[in-house]
Amino acid sequence: xxxxxxxxxxxxxxxxxxxxxxxxxxxxxxxxxxxxxxxxxxxxxxxxxxxxxxxxxxxxxxxxxxxxxxxxxxxxxxxxxxxxxxxxxxxxxxxxxxxxxxxxxxxxxxxx
Amino acid sequence: xxxxxxxxxxxxxxxxxxxxxxxxxxxxxxxxxxxxxxxxxxxxxxxxxxxxxxxxxxxxxxxxxxxxxxxxxxxxxxxxxxxxxxxxxxxxxxxxxxxxxxxxxxxxxxxxxxxx
Numbered sequence: 001x002x003x004x005x006x007x008x009x010x011x012x013x014x015x016x017x018x019x020x021x022x023x024x025x026x027x028x029x030x031x032x033x034x035x036x037x038x039x040x041x042x043x044x045x046x047x048x049x050x051x052x053x054x055x056x057x058x059x060x061x062x063x064x065x066x067x068x069x070x071x072x073x074x075x076x077x078x079x080x081x082x083x084x085x086x087x088x089x090x091x092x093x094x095x096x097x098x099x100x101x102x103x104x105x106x107x108x109x110x111x112x
Numbered sequence: 113x114x115x116x117x118x119x120x121x122x123x124x125x126x127x128x129x130x131x132x133x134x135x136x137x138x139x140x141x142x143x144x145x146x147x148x149x150x151x152x153x154x155x156x157x158x159x160x161x162x163x164x165x166x167x168x169x170x171x172x173x174x175x176x177x178x179x180x181x182x183x184x185x186x187x188x189x190x191x192x193x194x195x196x197x198x199x200x201x202x203x204x205x206x207x208x209x210x211x212x213x214x215x216x217x218x219x220x221x222x223x224x225x226x227x228x
Contacts, residue, residue, distance in 0.1 A: 006154075034216055043116070043203055043219030044155070089155060098162055099145060100205075100217060104154035 003027045004092050006103035014111055019077040021106050023090030026071065030092040034100070035064060035075045038087045047088070048075070080110045114138075116220035118204050124226045125194055133189045133223045137206030144187050145207075145217060146179055148200040155203065161187065194227045201225070 005024045013019045021035075031052040036044035050057040050064045050073070057064050063076045077084055090103040117136040125131050137144050146158040157171035161181040172178070176194075181187040191198055201224050205217040 036219075041221075043205075043221045046216040046218070049216060091155075098143065099157055099160040099168060101157065102147070102155035 002104075003030075004090055004101045004103040006090055006106050008106050009104070010107040010109070012109045012111060013080050015082060016079045019075075019080045019084065019108055019110070021075040021077075021088050021090070021108070023073045023075075023103055024071060025073075025092050027092070027094070027101075028071070029094040029096070030101075031095060032093045033064070033066060033073050034091045034093075035062075036089045036091060036102075037084075038089060038105070044089060077108075080108075082110050082112065084108060085110045116204055116206050116218055118202075118220035118223050120223060121221065122224045122226075124228060127196060127227055128193055130190065130192045131194055131225065133191075133202050133204075133225070135187045135189070135204030135206075135220060137185070137187070137204070138218055140184070141206035141208050141218075142184055143207040143209060143217070144181055145205040146187070146189050147203045147205065149203060149222075150200045158189070158202075191225075194225075196227045199225055199227045 003026050034049040035047040037047050038044040048059050048062045048064050050066050055066050066073045087105045087107050089105045091100040093100050119134045142163045144161045147155045159179045160168040176192045179189045201222040203222045205219045207217040208215050
């Protein structure tokens with residue numbers, strides 16, 4: 001049962017443009033959402049998070065938007081840089097749960 | 113060390129053998145997680161330890177898989193009678209508190225297990 005879904009396995013974007021990654025979830029108990037970035041042969045690294053009491057969180061070039069009614073969140077990267085080329089995972093959790101449920105990931109390729 | 117440390121980084125084993133994977137979490141982190149990532153797939157939850165509470169084993173795929181954690185320190189994931197479908201990268205993560213408390217989990221670099 002896939003409770004967190006990333007329906008786009010890959011995304012190609014030109015350097016300097018905006019990257020938009022999408023994530024949908026099904027469990028209404030989720031109240032904390034995170035994005036992780038993963039390079040090959042490395043563990044995932046935390047990028048940005050948002051709690052369910054907010055609809056937007058911004059950190060430098062990265063902004064996460066949360067639409068609770070649609071059970072949808074998105075990650076915006078602007079401007080995209082070559083070093084952003086990686087796999088991005090969406091994850092969700094709940095206070096009562098304690099563990100993270102991950103999506104399948106989206107491979108982002110930033111081209112010059 | 114400053115981060116989550118996993119050993120070995122790579123392990124090749126013969127089908128049917130047992131393997132042990134080790135995780136050293138960040139000092140002081142009460143929560144510890146094991147995930148695995150099969151080739152081309154996402155992160156699959158295996159098991160979660162939180163302090164002295166009973167672990168959440170709901171993600172373990174079969175009774176060949178088990179994990180232990182001593183207090184709030186090292187954890188060992190054991191796979192008995194390995195099968196080829198166990199080949200994956202096994203990732204360990206730790207967190208200062210349960211992630212639902214608005215803290216993130218910090219991942220190690222993973223152990224790549226190959227069963228031949």
